[in-house]
Amino acid sequence: MLTVESRPLTAAGHLEIGGCDAVALAAEYGTPLYVLDEGRIRERCRTWRQAFESRYPSVDVEYAGKAFLCLAMARLVDEEGLNLDVASAGELYTALQAGFPPARLVLHGNNKSRLELEMAVGAGVGRIVVDNLAELDLLAGVAATLPAAGRPPQEVLIRVIPGVDPHTHRRIRTGQVDTKFGLSLTSGAALDAVRQAVGTPGLLFTGIHGHVGSNLHDATAHLQALEAMLDFAVAIRDETGLNVEELNLGGGLGVPYLPGESVLPVDRFAAALTEALVEGLAVRHLPQPRLLLEPGRAIVAEAGVTLYTVGAIKDVPVPEAPGTRRYVAVDGGMSDNPRPQLYDAVYTAFLANRAGETPDTEVRIAGKHCETDVLIGSVAVPDPRPGDLLAVPVTGAYTYAMASNYNRLPRPAVVFARDGAARLVVRRETLEDLIRNDA
Amino acid sequence: MLTVESRPLTAAGHLEIGGCDAVALAAEYGTPLYVLDEGRIRERCRTWRQAFESRYPSVDVEYAGKAFLCLAMARLVDEEGLNLDVASAGELYTALQAGFPPARLVLHGNNKSRLELEMAVGAGVGRIVVDNLAELDLLAGVAATLPAAGRPPQEVLIRVIPGVDPHTHRRIRTGQVDTKFGLSLTSGAALDAVRQAVGTPGLLFTGIHGHVGSNLHDATAHLQALEAMLDFAVAIRDETGLNVEELNLGGGLGVPYLPGESVLPVDRFAAALTEALVEGLAVRHLPQPRLLLEPGRAIVAEAGVTLYTVGAIKDVPVPEAPGTRRYVAVDGGMSDNPRPQLYDAVYTAFLANRAGETPDTEVRIAGKHCETDVLIGSVAVPDPRPGDLLAVPVTGAYTYAMASNYNRLPRPAVVFARDGAARLVVRRETLEDLIRNDA
Numbered sequence: 001m002l003t004v005e006s007r008p009l010t011a012a013g014h015l016e017i018g019g020c021d022a023v024a025l026a027a028e029y030g031t032p033l034y035v036l037d038e039g040r041i042r043e044r045c046r047t048w049r050q051a052f053e054s055r056y057p058s059v060d061v062e063y064a065g066k067a068f069l070c071l072a073m074a075r076l077v078d079e080e081g082l083n084l085d086v087a088s089a090g091e092l093y094t095a096l097q098a099g100f101p102p103a104r105l106v107l108h109g110n111n112k113s114r115l116e117l118e119m120a121v122g123a124g125v126g127r128i129v130v131d132n133l134a135e136l137d138l139l140a141g142v143a144a145t146l147p148a149a150g151r152p153p154q155e156v157l158i159r160v161i162p163g164v165d166p167h168t169h170r171r172i173r174t175g176q177v178d179t180k181f182g183l184s185l186t187s188g189a190a191l192d193a194v195r196q197a198v199g200t201p202g203l204l205f206t207g208i209h210g211h212v213g214s215n216l217h218d219a220t221a222h223l224q225a226l227e228a229m230l231d232f233a234v235a236i237r238d239e240t241g242l243n244v245e246e247l248n249l250g251g252g253l254g255v256p257y258l259p260g261e262s263v264l265p266v267d268r269f270a271a272a273l274t275e276a277l278v279e280g281l282a283v284r285h286l287p288q289p290r291l292l293l294e295p296g297r298a299i300v301a302e303a304g305v306t307l308y309t310v311g312a313i314k315d316v317p318v319p320e321a322p323g324t325r326r327y328v329a330v331d332g333g334m335s336d337n338p339r340p341q342l343y344d345a346v347y348t349a350f351l352a353n354r355a356g357e358t359p360d361t362e363v364r365i366a367g368k369h370c371e372t373d374v375l376i377g378s379v380a381v382p383d384p385r386p387g388d389l390l391a392v393p394v395t396g397a398y399t400y401a402m403a404s405n406y407n408r409l410p411r412p413a414v415v416f417a418r419d420g421a422a423r424l425v426v427r428r429e430t431l432e433d434l435i436r437n438d439a
Numbered sequence: 440m441l442t443v444e445s446r447p448l449t450a451a452g453h454l455e456i457g458g459c460d461a462v463a464l465a466a467e468y469g470t471p472l473y474v475l476d477e478g479r480i481r482e483r484c485r486t487w488r489q490a491f492e493s494r495y496p497s498v499d500v501e502y503a504g505k506a507f508l509c510l511a512m513a514r515l516v517d518e519e520g521l522n523l524d525v526a527s528a529g530e531l532y533t534a535l536q537a538g539f540p541p542a543r544l545v546l547h548g549n550n551k552s553r554l555e556l557e558m559a560v561g562a563g564v565g566r567i568v569v570d571n572l573a574e575l576d577l578l579a580g581v582a583a584t585l586p587a588a589g590r591p592p593q594e595v596l597i598r599v600i601p602g603v604d605p606h607t608h609r610r611i612r613t614g615q616v617d618t619k620f621g622l623s624l625t626s627g628a629a630l631d632a633v634r635q636a637v638g639t640p641g642l643l644f645t646g647i648h649g650h651v652g653s654n655l656h657d658a659t660a661h662l663q664a665l666e667a668m669l670d671f672a673v674a675i676r677d678e679t680g681l682n683v684e685e686l687n688l689g690g691g692l693g694v695p696y697l698p699g700e701s702v703l704p705v706d707r708f709a710a711a712l713t714e715a716l717v718e719g720l721a722v723r724h725l726p727q728p729r730l731l732l733e734p735g736r737a738i739v740a741e742a743g744v745t746l747y748t749v750g751a752i753k754d755v756p757v758p759e760a761p762g763t764r765r766y767v768a769v770d771g772g773m774s775d776n777p778r779p780q781l782y783d784a785v786y787t788a789f790l791a792n793r794a795g796e797t798p799d800t801e802v803r804i805a806g807k808h809c810e811t812d813v814l815i816g817s818v819a820v821p822d823p824r825p826g827d828l829l830a831v832p833v834t835g836a837y838t839y840a841m842a843s844n845y846n847r848l849p850r851p852a853v854v855f856a857r858d859g860a861a862r863l864v865v866r867r868e869t870l871e872d873l874i875r876n877d878a
Contacts (some may be wrong), residue, residue: 090847111768180805332745408529
């Protein structure tokens with residue numbers, strides 16, 4: 001299985017992904033191309049479920065659709081028995097069009113519109129995570145008709161600010177005190193929201209949600225947030241007499257993007273969280289709530305490889321040793337993967353058509369945009385030639401999801417590869433698509 | 440006219456843009472909405488032409504389509520008599536579909552594909568700016584059939600690395616020595632390319648191109664690049680006996696994004712460049728080439744306003760004085776304007792529906808994405824309420840052009856407003872659009 005540390009090869013020395021020859025995939029579907037190892041995604045879904053379900057009696061693992069979503073992905077998540085976390089009308093629409101059971105959907109968002117709330121309540125979305133008091137008012141209006149319609153009340157969780165500062169890129173921190181997400185524990189706003197939710201006809205308060213940030217390498221921040229949330233559960237019990245029935249710890253576990261990078265395996269992550277949870281509940285004399293988790297990146301990132309065709313190669317004199325830099329340009333760039341520009345994200349790469357050769361040449365990988373869109377600052381590959389196929393692994397998350405048409409580049413196709421067979425799950429955009437909405 | 444310093448109001452105290460009431464535009468077309476003052480764009484086109492044409496005998500101003508392009512924009516650029524700079528098959532396709540005269544198109548790119556070159560040569564694109572030696576070989580193959588077809592040879596310019604380090608964000612520097620763009624003057628690569636172009640049937644070498652970077656506030660870097668390029672023109676004359684007939688100084692002049700920000704007016708920019716050019720030519724005994732310029736941002740940025748609807752507002756306790764931060768969430772964010780995330784770009788904002796009121800409340804503007812997508816870190820507005828219309832000026836460039844569907848948000852509509860009338864130039868994406876290419 002392809003990982004950032006190792007890669008399976010075909011007899012021809014090509015990268016193999018999902019049992020398919022990457023060179024054949026590129027020939028069939030063109031480049032740039034997002035290839036996802038479908039078996040790997042499914043394996044990650046099962047690993048997550050198993051890691052938590054084997055340790056705690058009541059768990060829902062919810063895939064965070066923002067990382068990568070399309071109809072096929074929603075169906076896969078359904079088949080693997082995970083819930084699906086959606087954060088906009090568009091994500092909700094995609095899930096519903098895929099036939100995802102609404103009761104297993106969770107609606108997120110710091111600024112849900114009335115339309116989004118109506119759409120969610122109308123569809124029968126299982127849970128809505130309420131971010132703020134204004135939203136609670138809005139939702140109360142939307143859900144007010146449920147009892148008269150003979151429908152059960154809308155389950156809601158209250159999103160709180162755990163007040164934990166995780167060590168990750170500032171753009172993907174969310175758990176710190178100064179954040180747009182959720183309600184303050186210290187100011188009393190979160191408790192006000194719980195009281196209000198409990199007293200609102202059409203709403204059923206079931207629990208609390210906290211998310212500390214993204215791409216974290218260990219459980220430290222999660223464990224801190226857990227304690228704050230358990231303390232809040234005590235406050236809720238003391239103030240309202242109600243027990244928190246659902247405890248949603250959000251997502252945030254990272255993946256290794258580079259060889260040698262160390263990220264806590266999900267099994268140890270689950271052990272740490274469930275042990276602390278059981279102990280924290282016992283100490284506080286709280287009953288066991290249902291535990292909810294929302295991995296996105298950790299499900300899908302490592303399953304993805306982006307394939308590019310190498311184009312222009314040039315040696316540019318630079319002041320630093322060795323005096324020359326070899327620029328290798330590919331046929332994509334920041335439009336299909338903005339993460340290097342957005343987060344200084346680092347990736348490795350190799351040649352998919354010469355995957356067994358020794359990486360003896362230090363190069364810089366650049367995109368084809370009218371911008372200094374360095375995809376990889378420095379990476380060793382076998383001396384590349386125009387027409388070579390460059391593979392960038394660990395690109396399954398936040399690539400297609402964040403892709404743009406900058407410089408009017410059509411967005412690449414997405415292919416699922418599994419057991420030697422490939423299927424197109426998102427078609428490549430055409431030039432015609434670029435002006436489809438022009439008047 | 441709306442500028443970052445001043446804004447015209449309707450009798451109702453609403454923002455007026457292109458003679459239209461911004462509140463009425465938002466009601467008709469929805470939010471988020473990109474509104475561009477069409478008269479302002481046209482005025483900028485004329486100002487650029489006038490500034491250079493009044494000072495130098497032979498000038499082409501070429502609009503850099505990467506900043507903002509759609510069918511309507513290409514037609515506007517044509518009507519104003521500017522050339523159009525395209526940097527991909529998609530930009531070229533858009534221009535051709537708009538009926539833009541191919542002879543006034545310029546094709547750019549650091550990694551043009553054979554397909555792009557075939558498309559450009561086939562369409563009769565006026566100029567191709569060759570970035571590297573491999574591209575020159577590729578283009579030679581594509582253009583080889585032109586003479587036999589009775590067509591004139593393809594005009595080419597050679598892109599050089601001016602070796603100038605402009606003071607701008609590192610992602611939009613391009614003129615420095617260590618860059619993916621162009622050919623080195625010092626290594627002899629640029630001169631090799633000229634020799635090769637001159638000796639290639641089907642190609643007509645006409646000149647050289649250099650671009651130093653984007654959003655520069657004065658002409659310093661351009662003037663340095665100009666000297667380097669004139670020295671290179673001497674080298675070309677000495678080596679080949681040919682005169683550089685076209686000198687393309689690229690784009691790069693910035694705009695003020697914030698009140699009080701000082702950017703050299705185009706008139707003074709033109710004066711500085713043309714004076715230095717005339718003197719630099721005289722000193723070197725060079726004949727006057729045609730001068731080409733490629734403004735993008737400077738044409739379109741200030742004409743654009745993005746309108747958002749204010750949603751959730753919350754006061755969050757923070758450690759810093761005054762102890763609370765007011766978060767104001769809008770219905771868009773990094774998907775419609777990634778520049779704050781990409782370049783730490785700063786913007787101001789005001790309430791379009793209460794544009795005459797005193798901005799007495801310091802707030803942070805956040806987007807609606809599942810990410811810490813702060814649109815504006817701190818700005819004073821009249822105490823905002825849900826439903827208010829927030830206007831972010833100077834968003835005409837690199838917003839729609841770089842927009843994504845992150846969190847599956849449909850991309851906003853684009854409206855041109857002029858003389859009190861508005862017309863839709865790009866329709867808002869629908870939820871159906873989001874799964875149009877899903878298999």
